[in-house]
Amino acid sequence: MPRLRRLLFASPLLLALAIGGCADEGGGGGVQSEKMETIRSRGKLVCGVDGKLPGFSFLGPDGSYSGLDADTCRAVAAALFGDPSKVEYRDLNSSERFAALASGEVDMLARNTTMTLSRDSAGGNGLSFGPTTFYDGQGVMAPVASGIKSLKDLAGKPICVESGTTTELNLADRMREQAIPYTPLKFQTGDQTYAAYLGGRCVAVTSDRSQLAAKRSSFPDPAAHLLLPDVMSKEPLTPASVNGDPAWSDAIRWTVFALFQAEELGITKANVAAKLAEAKANTNQADLRRFLGVEGDFGKQLGLPADFVVKVVGAVGNYGEIFERNVGTGSPLKLERAENRQWNKGGLIYSPPFR
Amino acid sequence: MPEPRTIPWWRDRRVVPWLVQGGVALVVLVVIALLLGNLVRNLTAAGLLLSWRWLGQPASFDVAESLIPFDAAMPYWRALLVGLVNSLRAILIGLVGATLLGTAVGMAAYSGNGLVRRLGRVYVEVIRNIPLLLQLLFWYFVVFLSFRNGTEALQLPGIVLAKSGLYLAWFAEGWRWQGPALVNGVWQAPWRFSVEFAALLTGLITYTGAFVAEVVRGGIAAVPRGQWEAATSLGLHWGASMRTVVLPQALPVIIPGLNSQYISLAKNSALAVAVGYADLYSVAETTLNQTGRALEVFLLLLGAYLVIDLLISLVMNGLNQLVQIRER
Numbered sequence: 001m002p003r004l005r006r007l008l009f010a011s012p013l014l015l016a017l018a019i020g021g022c023a024d025e026g027g028g029g030g031v032q033s034e035k036m037e038t039i040r041s042r043g044k045l046v047c048g049v050d051g052k053l054p055g056f057s058f059l060g061p062d063g064s065y066s067g068l069d070a071d072t073c074r075a076v077a078a079a080l081f082g083d084p085s086k087v088e089y090r091d092l093n094s095s096e097r098f099a100a101l102a103s104g105e106v107d108m109l110a111r112n113t114t115m116t117l118s119r120d121s122a123g124g125n126g127l128s129f130g131p132t133t134f135y136d137g138q139g140v141m142a143p144v145a146s147g148i149k150s151l152k153d154l155a156g157k158p159i160c161v162e163s164g165t166t167t168e169l170n171l172a173d174r175m176r177e178q179a180i181p182y183t184p185l186k187f188q189t190g191d192q193t194y195a196a197y198l199g200g201r202c203v204a205v206t207s208d209r210s211q212l213a214a215k216r217s218s219f220p221d222p223a224a225h226l227l228l229p230d231v232m233s234k235e236p237l238t239p240a241s242v243n244g245d246p247a248w249s250d251a252i253r254w255t256v257f258a259l260f261q262a263e264e265l266g267i268t269k270a271n272v273a274a275k276l277a278e279a280k281a282n283t284n285q286a287d288l289r290r291f292l293g294v295e296g297d298f299g300k301q302l303g304l305p306a307d308f309v310v311k312v313v314g315a316v317g318n319y320g321e322i323f324e325r326n327v328g329t330g331s332p333l334k335l336e337r338a339e340n341r342q343w344n345k346g347g348l349i350y351s352p353p354f355r
Numbered sequence: 356m357p358e359p360r361t362i363p364w365w366r367d368r369r370v371v372p373w374l375v376q377g378g379v380a381l382v383v384l385v386v387i388a389l390l391l392g393n394l395v396r397n398l399t400a401a402g403l404l405l406s407w408r409w410l411g412q413p414a415s416f417d418v419a420e421s422l423i424p425f426d427a428a429m430p431y432w433r434a435l436l437v438g439l440v441n442s443l444r445a446i447l448i449g450l451v452g453a454t455l456l457g458t459a460v461g462m463a464a465y466s467g468n469g470l471v472r473r474l475g476r477v478y479v480e481v482i483r484n485i486p487l488l489l490q491l492l493f494w495y496f497v498v499f500l501s502f503r504n505g506t507e508a509l510q511l512p513g514i515v516l517a518k519s520g521l522y523l524a525w526f527a528e529g530w531r532w533q534g535p536a537l538v539n540g541v542w543q544a545p546w547r548f549s550v551e552f553a554a555l556l557t558g559l560i561t562y563t564g565a566f567v568a569e570v571v572r573g574g575i576a577a578v579p580r581g582q583w584e585a586a587t588s589l590g591l592h593w594g595a596s597m598r599t600v601v602l603p604q605a606l607p608v609i610i611p612g613l614n615s616q617y618i619s620l621a622k623n624s625a626l627a628v629a630v631g632y633a634d635l636y637s638v639a640e641t642t643l644n645q646t647g648r649a650l651e652v653f654l655l656l657l658g659a660y661l662v663i664d665l666l667i668s669l670v671m672n673g674l675n676q677l678v679q680i681r682e683r
Binding site: 094095098099102118119123124125126158160163164165168169172173175176182183184185186187188192195196199200201 | 415416417418419420427428492496500501504518519550551628629631633637640641643644645646647649
């Protein structure tokens with residue numbers, strides 16, 4: 001019976017396959033983070049971004065990404081590898097982003113993502129958020145010609161919104177509060193949402209105010225569109241990693257804080273080398289010496305090189321420089337610093353002490 | 356009497372098949388148990404074990420169009436039901452439309468008119484060689500969104516095509532035929548479809564229609580030529596021979612082929628999300644992003660589409676039994 005023999009011969013193989021498929025419990029990595037080990041051995045950071053949002057993450061014609069979110073990715077890569085170019089960007093739409101992070105397809109998200117309770121909690125999306133890199137609010141944009149001046153004017157009208165976003169929910173909440181009937185038209189990607197708006201299917205489109213400003217800057221006629229004064233929500237846009245790897249979350253968190261702290265201390269991309277030399281020469285500047293890794297072991301505690309702050313600021317500049325370069329008054333988006341000023345200048349950008 | 360040669364049990368033809376069957380069954384069971392155990396263990400570790408409580412919580416989002424009453428204060432299951440009803444509406448109308456269009460085009464392949472024949476051919480070849488998603492985006496963004504609102508809308512007898520929707524004449528109260536009318540700059544009509552729904556339907560019907568046409572053409576080709584000739588020699592004209600002689604004999608070949616086309620139409624309806632139509636998938640996606648219950652939402656989605664497709668299959672198999680030629 002050759003058939004039987006073949007089968008008997010094959011069955012241990014099948015069993016081995018079945019058992020082998022289950023042996024996926026990885027050993028604990030000790031003090032070190034499993035995620036950071038993976039990233040190091042891979043040799044680059046995989047960063048989930050939007051990719052189509054000017055000022056935040058935008059794929060330019062030369063194939064390179066620019067924007068505030070892209071610079072956050074670069075800063076983390078610089079902290080890990082000392083090289084901001086070791087980033088692989090992954091464009092994600094708002095519905096894909098959390099699944100991509102949870103499945104490990106990306107190491108972190110810097111994708112204009114609003115921090116919320118349900119996204120942060122272990123019983124919800126289970127993310128671990130870093131420090132907020134952009135304090136935003138939800139707005140509504142409508143064509144100037146439509147004569148729409150406030151939310152009330154939108155009664156009974158179709159409004160375009162991207163599905164799977166907090167803006168979709170805030171829209172429902174605000175309209176319910178004010179008892180304004182409306183029709184939400186939901187699209188899966190930003191491209192489709194804004195195409196439908198520009199196609200005239202909806203009289204207004206709603207999203208984060210920064211996003212509306214960014215998209216408007218790429219419209220054929222930006223001046224024909226008006227951002228309504230109503231701010232419908234708080235939208236703290238925040239980088240995130242997956243819950244359950246505290247060391248990796250800490251590395252992201254303190255890399256972003258380093259950007260804030262560098263601005264507060266007046267350390268810029270241009271003068272970071274001089275500041276480092278100054279810190280090395282002057283033993284009395286203990287704060288600066290610790291911050292730049294001349295003394296102490298902050299880098300080691302985070303699982304990063306001792307001089308990670310120098311590498312980060314040298315690569316992307318401080319927070320203020322990143323903001324101005326990508327979204328500030330000198331950029332096409334022309335956004336004011338507003339809430340995103342340093343805490344000692346009346347804003348919300350605040351780094352805890354590097355101590 | 357020679358003693359019967361004893362066969363060892365491992366070579367006994369009465370025993371071995373049972374052993375093999377049992378062994379295979381055991382291996383399959385072990386594999387399934389290991390996989391399930393693994394799933395449950397990993398889900399528990401990630402704190403994602405299945406839970407259905409969230410279905411009863413308020414959805415707090417709105418759905419653009421709904422055949423059943425819905426508002427944001429109603430629970431998630433109700434929102435998903437709205438999505439399901441919207442999906443079913445698109446699927447049912449799509450099935451009817453695709454069948455009518457496909458049958459007409461399939462029959463056109465046997466028309467005596469060369470222009471009609473070639474037009475049918477061009478339609479089938481163009482439509483079935485372009486991805487459906489592209490076609491849907493084309494219908495929505497290029498065709499339907501280019502209509503204008505108000506007085507500038509495209510007005511045909513009984514039909515108005517505007518950017519705000521598709522308006523059809525129908526019987527109003529008291530069996531009074533009522534066409535679309537412009538009231539305060541907004542079109543009103545007994546029947547109104549959103550452009551999203553119209554774009555989805557147009558896309559689904561033209562796409563599936565091309566495949567149905569091929570099935571119908573194949574079915575007609577399977578009817579022996581002699582049947583045509585016999586019908587013609589009886590004095591029946593083309594339409595009558597097609598309707599009374601050829602098509603009934605082609606049905607046993609056509610129906611099984613239609614089954615898979617219908618099923619793919621039902622599945623393709625999930626592409627509605629690309630054109631902003633609030634179908635089951637669109638509502639489920641919003642639900643997923645709010646609750647974070649990816650596994651449960653996808654199980655519901657898989658279950659819903661499976662049931663829809665199985666129902667279509669069931670109906671089509673029943674229909675197939677009815678039209679089979681009883682051989683005596």
